[in-house]
Amino acid sequence: MLQINLVAALAALPLLLSLGTAPAAAPASAPAAAQTASLAQPASLQPAASKKTPPQEAKMQPAKTLPPTNSSVKVVDTTAAINDPAWFKKAYDDGVRLYVMHSTAWGTCDPWYRTQPQLKMALDAGLKIAVYTRDASCWQGGISAAGPYAAQLQFFALDVEPGSPPVTRAMVDGVRSMGVRPVIYSGSGMWPDLMNNSTAFSDVPLWDTNTASPLEYSSWSADYLAPAPVQYGGWNTATTMRIGIQQKFEHSLNGVPVDLNSFDAAFLK
Numbered sequence: 403m404l405q406i407n408l409v410a411a412l413a414a415l416p417l418l419l420s421l422g423t424a425p426a427a428a429p430a431s432a433p434a435a436a437q438t439a440s441l442a443q444p445a446s447l448q449p450a451a452s453k454k455t456p457p458q459e460a461k462m463q464p465a466k467t468l469p470p471t472n473s474s475v476k477v478v479d480t481t482a483a484i485n486d487p488a489w490f491k492k493a494y495d496d497g498v499r500l501y502v503m504h505s506t507a508w509g510t511c512d513p514w515y516r517t518q519p520q521l522k523m524a525l526d527a528g529l530k531i532a533v534y535t536r537d538a539s540c541w542q543g544g545i546s547a548a549g550p551y552a553a554q555l556q557f558f559a560l561d562v563e564p565g566s567p568p569v570t571r572a573m574v575d576g577v578r579s580m581g582v583r584p585v586i587y588s589g590s591g592m593w594p595d596l597m598n599n600s601t602a603f604s605d606v607p608l609w610d611t612n613t614a615s616p617l618e619y620s621s622w623s624a625d626y627l628a629p630a631p632v633q634y635g636g637w638n639t640a641t642t643m644r645i646g647i648q649q650k651f652e653h654s655l656n657g658v659p660v661d662l663n664s665f666d667a668a669f670l671k
Contacts, residue, residue, distance in 0.1 A: 474624035475499040475670065477646065477663040479534070481508065483516050484658055490527035492656050497624070498529065500556060500665060505533035505547040511540035513547030521551045530670055534559035534587065539567050545580050555582050556670055559609055562588040568597055574606055585609045585645065590632040597635065604636025607669065611648035617662060619653055624664040645669040 478493065479502035490501070501524040505517045521531050531554060535544035538560040545558050558577045560569045569586060577584035586603060589611040593599065615629045626647050631638035638644055646665035653662050 473667040474626045474664045475667045476622070476624045477502060477665045478655060478660040479503070479648070479663060480658060480660040482658050482660070484520055484523070487523045487526065489656055489658060490523045490529060494527045494529055496655075499667075500532060500670060501529045502532045502534060502559070502663075504535065505544045506535045506540050508536070511535070511537065511543035513543060513549075517547040518549045518551060521548060521554075525551065525554065530554075530556050532556040532559065534561055536561055537566055538562065538569050538573055541573055541577050541584075542580070545577065545582055552580070552582065557583040557585045557607070559585050559587045560606075562586055562596055563592050564596070569603065571602070574603070583607070587611065587648075588635070590634040593635045599635060601636030604642045608635075608637040608642070608644040609646040609648070609663075610638070610644040613649060613651055615649070617650040619650075619655075619662070622662065626664040626666045628664070 476496075476498045477500040478498055481504040484490070493501070501521075503517065503520055505514055506512055507514045517533070521533075524531050531548075531551065533544055533548055533555060535541065541558060541560060545552055545555070548555055558580075560573055560577070562569050574584045585607045587609040588596075592611075597603075610631070612629045612632070626644065628647070628649075631644060631647075633639060636642055643666075646663055646669070648661055648663045650662040652659050654660075
C-alpha cells in the first residue's frame, strides 16, 4: 500500500504543482482587461470634460453679436429753425439717429442763437449731434456755436461745394485741435473741379452726396453704400470708403425741410 501510495503521489505531483502556480498569472492580465474596457466605452459615456472646446478653439469662434458689414443709420441735416422738442422725439421714433445742423448765422461765421437750444433738444430726444457751416473757413465759429455741447459732437463737416472756399489742411487740423473729428462733405460732381481732384485729403472721412436716385421716405431703409460709391479724391476705395451719403434734398419731415442721409453706424461714437 505504501509503495502504491508513493507511486500515486509522485504521479500527481505535476498536477499539484500546476494548480499552485496558475493563479500567479491572473494579475498580469488585469491591466490589459481594464484598458480594453476603456477603449470600448461608448462616446456618450465619456466624461463631460472630454467634450469641452479647447480654449484656443473657443477664442477663434466668430462673435455672434457683430453687426453686419453694412450697418447703417438714418441721418438728417438741416438749416431750419426748430422750436418744438416733440419734433426731435418724433424723428427719433421714425428711426433717425443723427441730427446735423448748420451752426452759424447764415452768411457769417458768427454763432447762431438757435444752435445750442436745438442741439439740446436733439440730445434730450436720444439723437446724436453734429454741425457744419456752409463756408468751411467758419469752422472755428461753427464749433464754438455748440458751446457746452461741443464735446458731444460726432464731427464737424467741412463743406466743399460751389460757392465755398477750397478746404485746406489748416482747416482740418484746426477742427482736430478743438477736439472734434473733421469730415469733408462733397460729391463726385463737385470735388474734381473745385479741388482739382486732389487726393491729399483722402485721410479725412468723406460725407458723400448723390441724390440722383429717387428716394421714397415711406420705404427708405438706411444704406450708406447706396447709390454705389464713385471713386474720386482718393475716396471710396476699399480702405477709404465714405462714412455717409446724402441721398435726398429738401424732404419735409413733420413740417421741417431736411436732407436725408445714411451713415455707417460704426463711425458714430
